[in-house]
Every structure is written in C-alpha cells, then in structure tokens.
Amino acid sequence: MADRMIVSRSALAGVAVQGALGAATSNPGVHIREVTDFAALAVIARRGRATDVAAVLSRHAGSPVVDASKRAGASNISVTGTAPGQWLALCRGSDAAARLDALRNDLNGLAAATDQGDGRVVLEITGSRARDALAKGISIDLDAIAFKVGDAAQTSTSYVGLQIALIDEAPTFEIISARSTAESLWSWLVASAAEYGIAVA
Template identity: 40%
Template sequence: MTERVGLGIATLTARKDRTADLAEALRTAHGVDLQSGPKVSRAGSLAFVGTGPDTWLAVCEDGGWRFARDLARAVEGRGSVCDQSSGYGVLRLSGPNVRDTLAKGVPIDLHPAAFAPGDAAVTLASHVGIVLWQVDEAPTYDVAVFRSFAASFAHWLVASAEEFG
C-alpha cells in the first residue's frame, strides 16, 4: 500500500448533449480517448475514471491544484470541472493477496474474468464509499477515498490484510 501524493484530481461532467465535443476536446488537448462507462481512459500521466453517466474522476500525476484549472480551460463550454485535489486521498494497492484483502469488504467480483485492467467501479469498502480501478494485471489497484473517511478505510484495510502478513 502506497499513498499517491501530488496528484491533481477533479471531477469532470459533460454538459448536456456535449459528450462527443468533450471527448474531442480531450483528444486534442491531452491525446486521451475518453471512454464511457466504468472504464479508465489513459494518456501518459493522465487518467479519466468513469464514475457515472458522462462523469469521470480525472487524475493527473504531479498535477496539483493547477490541474483542475487547466482541465476546465481545455473543456470550456463542453464540460464542468470541480477540483477534488484536497477532497480525495488515493492509495495504490498491490501484492499477491490484494484481491483476497479487498474481497473482505468490497461487494464486487474482482476475479480477472470480471474485473480487469482498465475497469473501474464506484462502490463500498466496508461501508466507506470508494472509487476503485485496476491499473494492471499484477493486479494493482488504485483506490480513491474521501479524505474524511481515509482513517476508517485504512483501519479496515490493515485489519483485512492482517492474516496475509
């Protein structure tokens, strides 16, 4: 488990009937092919995690607070952007027992046939709301949790992983 620090985080929602325009603006500005649904769209250090209809959690390495401002400029008139950089904490989870650990409190099927790299979910982990996405086949997962619930999530995660050492 490692905390991902220095991220720029924002929610992005397409304006009514502007999803295609928004996708084109992001392709032009960042080279990302924006996917609909619970999928992760990536371009370099930038990821757009599908969290709902025409809505994404945008995450940028070393983006800081300027990320939301720059993203809003790139999608001006096509989407709404809200800075979440101080609202979410993001953890990267990996290891041979990470699926078994998450299965103790995450009510979705994490079997590789059901949840693969690039898949995402807005779900719960032991009654704490999270955004979960699979980064690679190792498997490695990123988990975004509201900072106000981070201590509760970390407590659950440590207790769930305890049996695995």
C-alpha cells in the same frame, strides 16, 4: 504578529507510516501506497456535450476515454468514468495542478469542472494477495477474469464509499475515496490485509 504558513498534509499523514504491518513475513502479500502528489477534477458534461467532453479528455489522457465505468490514461494522468456524462480526472506529479488547469481551460463551455484534490484520498494496492484482501469487503467480483485492466466501479466497503479501478496486471488497484473517510478506509484495509503481511510504501 508572526506570519503563519498553511502546510498541506496528506489525508493519511501520521497514519499510513512506512514499514511493515500484519503478519511477519519476508514476502508481504499486500503492498499499499498513498498517492500524495496529485490534483483531481470532477467533470460533468453539459447537456448533449458528453461526446465532445470525452474527446477533450482523450486528448489529455493520451488514450480513448469513453462514457462508461472505465479508466484510461497513463501514469501521470488518468480519467475514470463515474456516472453517465461524468468523469474524475487525476493528475500526478509536481506539475499536476498546472496540467489540470490546462484541462479545465479546454473544457470551458463543454462541462462543469470542479477541483476535488483536497477532498480525496488516493491509494494504490498491489501484491500477490491484493485481490484476496480487497474481496473481504468489496462486493464486486475482482477476479482477473471479471475485473480487467481499465475496469472501474463505484462501490463501498465497511460503509465507506469508494471508486476502484485496476491499473495493471500486477495487479495494482487504485482506490479513491473521500478524505473524510480516509482513516476508516485505512483501518478496514489494514485489517483485511493483515494475515498476508503488509508493506506500506
């Protein structure tokens, strides 16, 4: 009997195809990229240990992690507060799984840590019209004055729950959602951004 190999596929494989979508333009207003080389860990602090957990997360992220709806970290690892005493750690790159294992080991006894990588879709949305496109369905205020770099929120659009954070002032937004709703999220995003022209990386 022939051996069968299980091949990992991204949440939007065959859907988020590289190229141009929407209005024809030489300067697309919205750029979308699916992040595929990542590992994710949901972290829930044990009773009375939130401060200790935040300290461990800060050490791994390389910047202060707080118990609030904020995103901290660098390009290869980030930590976002999702609820009181709860965070989502996201590692990127070829060694993402190894770095996440190291984090899990350091959290032993302090928090419950559950692998979430295969159950999430991660998108980066940037461009001069990114805010306009996202504002069509996301009800929170994404204006530069109200939603700043490092801010994060749990919200929804088109009946799809998601986590949104602002990574930089470009602006670049990070959206994380359940893998099961990835295609619905993609359909909404493309429809919302179409009039500005879309570049899919």
